Amino acid sequence: MPNIKSAIKRAQTSEAKRKINNANKSRVNTARSAFADVIATGDAAANAEAFKAFSSAVDKAAKQGVISENAAARRKARAYKKIAPKA
Numbered sequence: 001m002p003n004i005k006s007a008i009k010r011a012q013t014s015e016a017k018r019k020i021n022n023a024n025k026s027r028v029n030t031a032r033s034a035f036a037d038v039i040a041t042g043d044a045a046a047n048a049e050a051f052k053a054f055s056s057a058v059d060k061a062a063k064q065g066v067i068s069e070n071a072a073a074r075r076k077a078r079a080y081k082k083i084a085p086k087a
Helices: 005-041 044-063 069-083
Strands: none
């Protein structure tokens, strides 16, 4: 446990930020799981809605700095490939 006042404050803020980051990561992973479940059904309308929810969760996590912008773009691109019409 830190003894210096500023170190105590920093430990508290770090713990609070860690909880927020874990919640956001969990939200993204939950949306990803829901998206994967919907893809298994094969319903195009449901796929689009689930992709929209997943994309929103990823964008929010990137906006808050939980994941990088490039990671967000990569995850959305991979997800879209799974529902894109086959050419």
